[in-house]
Amino acid sequence: MHSHLQTLAAGGLFGAAAGLLLIARGKIAGISGILGGALRREPNGGWRYSFLLGLSLGGLIGSAIAPDAIERVHPTSLARLVLAGLLIGLGARLGNGCTSGHGICGVGRLSLRSTLAVATFSSIGALTHVCLELGGVG
Amino acid sequence: MKLLDQVVVALSGLGLGVALVLGRLTEPRVIVGWIDWFGAWDPTLIVFFVGAVLVYHGAYRWALARERRGATPALCFPTRQRVDARLLGGAAVFGVGWALGGTCPGPALSALGAGAPWALVFVAAMLGGLLLGERLAR
Numbered sequence: 001m002h003s004h005l006q007t008l009a010a011g012g013l014f015g016a017a018a019g020l021l022l023i024a025r026g027k028i029a030g031i032s033g034i035l036g037g038a039l040r041r042e043p044n045g046g047w048r049y050s051f052l053l054g055l056s057l058g059g060l061i062g063s064a065i066a067p068d069a070i071e072r073v074h075p076t077s078l079a080r081l082v083l084a085g086l087l088i089g090l091g092a093r094l095g096n097g098c099t100s101g102h103g104i105c106g107v108g109r110l111s112l113r114s115t116l117a118v119a120t121f122s123s124i125g126a127l128t129h130v131c132l133e134l135g136g137v138g
Numbered sequence: 139m140k141l142l143d144q145v146v147v148a149l150s151g152l153g154l155g156v157a158l159v160l161g162r163l164t165e166p167r168v169i170v171g172w173i174d175w176f177g178a179w180d181p182t183l184i185v186f187f188v189g190a191v192l193v194y195h196g197a198y199r200w201a202l203a204r205e206r207r208g209a210t211p212a213l214c215f216p217t218r219q220r221v222d223a224r225l226l227g228g229a230a231v232f233g234v235g236w237a238l239g240g241t242c243p244g245p246a247l248s249a250l251g252a253g254a255p256w257a258l259v260f261v262a263a264m265l266g267g268l269l270l271g272e273r274l275a276r
Contacts, residue, residue: 004181004182004185006160007161007162007182007185007186007189008185008186008188008189009160009189010157010158010160010161010162010186010189011157011161011185011186011187011188011189011190011191011193012189012190012192012193013153013156013157013160014153014154014157014158014161014186014189014190014193014194015189015190015191015192015193015194015195015196015197016153016193016197017149017150017151017152017153017154017157018150018154018190018194018197019193019194019196019197019198019200019201020146020149020150020153020197021147021150022194022197022198022201022213023197023200023201023204024143024146024147024150025143025146025147025211026201026210026211026212026213026214027214028214028215028216029150029154031154031242031243031244031247032243032268035243035247035264035265035268036268036271036272039265039268039269039272040272044139046139046144047139047143047144047147050144050145050147050148050151051147051148051150051151052151052247053148053151054147054148054149054150054151054152054153054154054155055151055152055154055155055244055247055248055251056151056155056247056248056250056251057148057151057152057155057251058151058152058153058154058155058156058157058158058159058248058251059155059156059158059159059164059247059248059249059250059251059252060155060251060252060253061152061155061156061159062155062156062157062158062159062160062164062248062252063159063251063252063253065156065159065160066159066160066162069159069160069162069164069165070159070164070249070252070253070254071164071165071166071249071254071256072254072255072256073255073256074166074239074240074254074256074260075166075167075240076166076238076239076240078259080238080239081238081239081256081259081260081263082259082260082263083235083238083239083263084235084236084238084239084240084241084260084263085235085239085246085259085260085261085262085263085264085266085267086235086263086264086266086267086270087231087232087234087235087238087267088232088235088236088239088241088242088243088260088264088267089263089264089265089266089267089268089269089270089271090228090231090235090267090268090270090271090274091228091229091230091231091232091233091234091235091267091271092228092232092243092267092268092271093228093267093268093270093271093272093274093275094224094227094228094231094271094274094275095224095225095226095227095228095229095231095232096216096218096224096225096228098232098242098243098244099236099242099243099244100154100242100243100244102229103187104187104190104191104194105194107187107191108190108191108194108195108197108198109194109195109198109215110195111216112219112221113216113218113219113220113221113225116221116225116226116229117225117226117228117229117232118229120226120229120230120233121229121230121232121233121236122172122173122233123233124229124230124232124233124234124237125172125173125233125234125236125237126173126174126175126176126237127233128173128233128234128236128237128238129170129173129174129175129177129237130176132237132238133177
């Protein structure tokens with residue numbers, strides 16, 4: 001049974017794990033930022049690979065606990081998924097963050113930029129969703 | 139970086155991955171449910187977000203207190219403070235991708251680790267988007 005209390009606890013685990021990176025290494029747990037730095041091959045960036053490897057391994061462990069949380073088949077078309085990935089990568093790079101860096105770490109440290117980024121991607125996301133539904137491709 | 143530091147960083151990533159799966163953020167319908175403001179709204183993401191932000195905020199305050207006492211490594215926060223068009227434009231592009239794909243960098247990398255085939259497609263496209271953003275941001 002998947003309850004709101006369990007979801008809240010899972011969120012708490014996310015906050016604690018992101019907090020561990022801040023306290024132990026002084027770094028923000030922003031996935032797109034960490035990935036972008038790895039792509040740029042930033043100096044002293046070895047920790048980025050450890051983090052990304054841990055993240056994927058965490059997904060594997062999580063799926064062993066809750067197999068039904070991983071959908072084998074994505075509900076949308078392949079072309080739409082590719083477009084989504086391109087826009088997510090582009091938007092995260094230009095906006096300097098994604099749902100983890102801006103959403104949780106940024107809001108968690110009361111950053112104005114991050115809070116506005118979250119408000120923007122959520123409202124534009126909601127608007128896009130409405131447009132997709134009206135277009136019959138929701 | 140010492141081996142122990144790499145292990146701590148990997149553990150942070152691992153915790154994030156487990157949390158994202160247990161919080162069901164790897165399910166596209168959960169992400170889309172959050173931005174479906176005028177339809178079948180699903181509070182799962184916001185419940186997860188509240189748990190994560192509260193715990194992270196505590197970790198943030200603790201990290202600041204440790205830094206004041208001279209603890210290392212130094213905290214590495216973004217230096218940009220200004221709210222500009224690039225931030226909001228990037229977040230808007232991100233929002234469109236979020237609604238189209240129902241996933242974002244953290245959940246996609248976790249789902250990839252769990253062996254979801256669609257995540258491979260999404261992550262490949264996302265890397266393309268990050269590289270494109272890298273060119274534009276220069």
